[in-house]
Amino acid sequence: MLGAMARPRRRGKDDGEKPFWISYADLMTAMMVLFLSAMAVTIAAVTRVVEGxxxxxxxxxxAVCEELERELGDVPDIRINCADHRISFGDVGRFAVNSxxxxxxxxxxxARLVPAVLDAADGELGRRWLKQVVVEGYTDTVGGYLxxxxxxxxxxEWVLCLLMDPAKNAQLELTPAQLERVRRLFLAGxxxxxxxxxxxxxxxRVELRIQFYGLGEEHASPHVDADTQAPEGDRCQL
Known part of the structure; x- marks a missing residue:
């Protein structure tokens, strides 16, 4: 009967080692997490440093272009492409044949575009980089080159007239100082x-191409006196 009594189970030789391996695995996991975190912080710091x-x-x-895009986002006829720095106008920016x-x-x-461009040009980043806006009037291929x-x-030239001559665009509401800024900033091409x-x-069609200063390029002075008056006889000739 005594022999039939269950003998106590002998402890396996690996039982004592299990807590050690569990603790070691947890330690390695924690160290890996710390290593990856340190690498992420280092990479972020290096990325900030290497921006030339x-x-x-x-x-x-x-940022200048996106600010202009937000400012004019409620005008459906104005389309700003920040990838190539161009402004187009859809159907209202198209010319009839020979016109x-x-x-x-x-x-x-x-009329909405002008003050928005001036505001962007007068901002901190605009003063640093925005050089001029070139008005480009395109034709089709019918007819000779000249x-x-x-x-x-x-x-x-006609689009410039609409940008700065109230006699041609009655919706313009610009001060004389703003008109002078338009004369300096916008260029016909x-x-x-x-x-x-x-x-x-x-x-x-017509498109406006925004040009920006290059690194180290000399800047033209954007300052215009508040009491500046438009030159006498400076009116659209078309």
Whole structure:
């Protein structure tokens, strides 16, 4: 009967080692987490340090463009492309055949655009980088090069008239000082029939190209006296 009594179970030789291995695994896991955390902090710090002048310029220029995009986000006819620094106007920015005039609906969009661009140019980053805005009037491929070049220049000039001459755009509400800023900031450029679109109608358009200063490039003075008056006889000639 005594022999039938259950003998006490002998303790396995590995039982005493299990707590050790569990603790060791936890320790290694904790050390790995600490290592990865330290690496993440180091990489973030190095990334901030290695940003050079060119990267900082690109980031700040993007911020200027995105600010302008937010300011004009409620104007459906204005489309800002921050990738190539261009402003387009959809259907209201298209010209009829052999014409340099835009639809009357463009007046309101351009009147909203001007003060927004001036505000962006006068901001901290705008003063640092925004150089000028080039007005580009495009044509289709019908006709000769010189004819289209002349028409392209007329289209650019007409858009400038809508940007700064209240006699041509009654929706403009700019002070004389603001008008002088427009004269300094906006520039007409003739591009003939370069950069065609899929159709002739889409090709006959106006676009505004925003130019930015390069690294180390000398800046023109943006200062305009508050009592500046428009030059006598400075009116649209079209």
């Amino acid at each position: 002048p060119a990267e900082a310029r690109a980031r700040e220029i993007k 340099y005039r835009l639809p009357v609906e463009a007046d309101a969009a351009l 004819y289209n070049l002349h028409l392209s220049l007329q289209r650019s 003739g591009v003939s029939f370069n950069n065609q679109r899929q159709t002739a109608d889409e090709s006959r």
